[in-house]
Amino acid sequence: MTLRxxxxxxxxxxxxxxxxxxxGEACVIGIVRDITAQRRxxxxxxxxxxxxxxxxxxxxxxxxxxxxxxxxxxxxxxILANAQAALRFMSHETPDMTEIRSxxxxxxxxxxxAGALCQWHSNNPHPW
Numbered sequence: 001m002t003l004r005x006x007x008x009x010x011x012x013x014x015x016x017x018x019x020x021x022x023x024g025e026a027c028v029i030g031i032v033r034d035i036t037a038q039r040r041x042x043x044x045x046x047x048x049x050x051x052x053x054x055x056x057x058x059x060x061x062x063x064x065x066x067x068x069x070x071x072x073x074x075x076x077x078x079i080l081a082n083a084q085a086a087l088r089f090m091s092h093e094t095p096d097m098t099e100i101r102s103x104x105x106x107x108x109x110x111x112x113x114a115g116a117l118c119q120w121h122s123n124n125p126h127p128w
Contacts, residue, residue: 012039078110
């Protein structure tokens with residue numbers, strides 16, 4: 001229970017009351033134990049656990065986003081490099097259509113890899 005002292009300060013307390021017989025007379029024995037400091041420590045420990053959980057999630061998210069950015073950057077880089085190569089092949093007087101077709105197939109495959117990463121991420125959301 002919460003009790004107030006003479007100054008009006010609140011204290012958390014455990015109160016226990018028992019009936020007893022002392023010297024043949026019925027008595028009531030009461031014990032009041034101030035647990036204010038214990039409750040304060042429990043609240044602080046709970047807040048620290050919440051902060052630690054939050055920071056752990058932020059660290060996990062940071063690591064996950066870095067990994068996702070790295071994995072997504074690889075197919076995007078391949079798409080750009082292959083598109084630039086196709087443009088160079090097309091600028092020749094007689095473009096090699098077989099080579100251009102091969103480069104376009106590589107672009108499509110890199111796009112599929114990037115799409116698969118995005119699809120995997122949307123199917124595996126993190127719990128936070």
